[in-house]
Amino acid sequence: MVQVRMMEGNEAAAYGAMLSRAQVVPAYPITPQTELISFIAQFIAEGRMKAEYIKVEGEHTAMAAAIGASAAGARVFTASSSQGIVFMEEPLWMPPGMRLPINMCIVNRSIAPTGGLRPDHNDSLLQRDTGWIQLYCENSQEVMDTIIMGYKIAENKNIYLPVATCYDGYFVSATASKVEVPEQKDVDAFLPPYKHDWYSLIPGESKERPSRGGSARNRYEVQQANERAKKIIEEVDKEYAKTFGRTYDGMIEEYNCDSSDVVLMTMGSMTGTARDVVDDLKKNGKSVGLLKLRCFRPFPTEEFQQLAHKYHVIGVVDRNTSTGSAGGGIVSMELARALYHLDDKPLIANFHVGLGGTDVTPRQIEYMADKTLEIMKLGRVSEPVDWVELKDLGPVM
Numbered sequence: 375m376v377q378v379r380m381m382e383g384n385e386a387a388a389y390g391a392m393l394s395r396a397q398v399v400p401a402y403p404i405t406p407q408t409e410l411i412s413f414i415a416q417f418i419a420e421g422r423m424k425a426e427y428i429k430v431e432g433e434h435t436a437m438a439a440a441i442g443a444s445a446a447g448a449r450v451f452t453a454s455s456s457q458g459i460v461f462m463e464e465p466l467w468m469p470p471g472m473r474l475p476i477n478m479c480i481v482n483r484s485i486a487p488t489g490g491l492r493p494d495h496n497d498s499l500l501q502r503d504t505g506w507i508q509l510y511c512e513n514s515q516e517v518m519d520t521i522i523m524g525y526k527i528a529e530n531k532n533i534y535l536p537v538a539t540c541y542d543g544y545f546v547s548a549t550a551s552k553v554e555v556p557e558q559k560d561v562d563a564f565l566p567p568y569k570h571d572w573y574s575l576i577p578g579e580s581k582e583r584p585s586r587g588g589s590a591r592n593r594y595e596v597q598q599a600n601e602r603a604k605k606i607i608e609e610v611d612k613e614y615a616k617t618f619g620r621t622y623d624g625m626i627e628e629y630n631c632d633s634s635d636v637v638l639m640t641m642g643s644m645t646g647t648a649r650d651v652v653d654d655l656k657k658n659g660k661s662v663g664l665l666k667l668r669c670f671r672p673f674p675t676e677e678f679q680q681l682a683h684k685y686h687v688i689g690v691v692d693r694n695t696s697t698g699s700a701g702g703g704i705v706s707m708e709l710a711r712a713l714y715h716l717d718d719k720p721l722i723a724n725f726h727v728g729l730g731g732t733d734v735t736p737r738q739i740e741y742m743a744d745k746t747l748e749i750m751k752l753g754r755v756s757e758p759v760d761w762v763e764l765k766d767l768g769p770v771m
Contacts, residue, residue, distance in 0.1 A: 381553040383546035386514040387453070387479050387539070388413030389553075390521030392423040393561045396451035396477070397568075400428035400439035404458040405491055406543035407481040411453060425451075433458035437465040437478075444474040447574040449525065452476065455543060456483035459497045469536040470505025470596045475528030475570070476536040477521060478506075482642065483543040484730045492731020493542040495641065495694040499670070499704050501538065505596040507603055508671040510641045511541040514551045519620055522561060526610045531571050533603050535596070544731075545643040556618055564617050600672040607669055623666075625674040628681070630656055631663030636687040636720075636746045639665040641705065644693065644727070644734040651739040662743045667705065675712040682713050687721045689746035691739075693728040702759050723749050725760045737767050 381389070387410050391399065399418075401411040417423035426443075430436045433454050444450045454462055459480060469476050482493040485500075498508060509524060511517045517539065524537035541547065608624035615621035630652050631637060640648050645666045652664045665688070667674075692703025699707065706724040713719040725742045728734040742762060749755055 377555040380550040381514050382550050383514045383517045384410040386518040390518040391451040394525050397448040398426045398443035398450045400436045402433050402436045404455050406547045407453045407455040433462040437462045440476050444476050449568040450476045453479035455481040456497045467504050473534035477524045480538050480540045481543045481547050489730040494729050498540045507537045512645045515553045517541050523610050542643040625669035627666040629664040634663030635661040637663040637665050638689045640691045641667045651736050678712045683718045685720045686750040687746050689723040691725050725762050727762045
């Protein structure tokens, strides 16, 4: 029987790992991820989850152990955050090239010293070039569902790539919301036991990976696997909807976009706030919709190109910075590259909010929506990057 519970994001993530029957969990605690691995330890101690829990001395070793376990043919789960991700940087490059379908939660937290204990997205986006698939979650339900779907995507024999399930520290990790917990038998039917074509825990069953040439060939194959993953992400989402009744529209969700001239684009927990603001603005006659970017890697270039002609301006809300870059946040630069060659393309406005873990408020979202509409009327972007949270926007909406 499906359970309905109030659940924090970290607990939902632990349930996702348990329901997915993860077999090996190497982990090291770091705020705000600590509660997640504590829940898993509790599940194992209570006999509810059959897995090998490996206590390590640091995040670097956690990923090294995850690589070894996955190469031995086990379904592996781990998690980290912020400085832990930075410390894990060296071995994080190995799973994509080795084609190991590890599932790791990145519980987003800003990186010191300019940040704090609350989230922005620089810790996960720092890993955008490693080859990991990156899926961003809005709430606890999506966290649990994405972990289950993540294994289905990662373990597809045409993909074999690791997946990072990313969700905001505190705003999701420690905030309770309603979660439907599916029955184990239904998850088992959706997600069959893990069996890698190359690696196995059973003696004598491991196969030598076919020789693929040098490093350029390896990088090319990881890129091609990312490209193939776009279709698999969409297919898995549809299958999940058919089985469990919940869909996340694959890689991009268009919300309240009918007859919208402009849209804001968000990732992560601020999307929930943006939904409410967009609903109110629409009621007041403002032609603003919302795009939720769920999949940052692989970047949904073709999907953006298909919808680009529908809107005059896309206002990208970046909860990250790329210091000294060509200009703007990481997501806005990716979008600009994706649309560059199109003749019929929207203007791109870029906003910085929520950096170092500050709140993204309804008043800020209202301001960004109004600025995006103003850009449409002007026909040009006068401020390449709008540092919204440095402005006094007056009383809260």
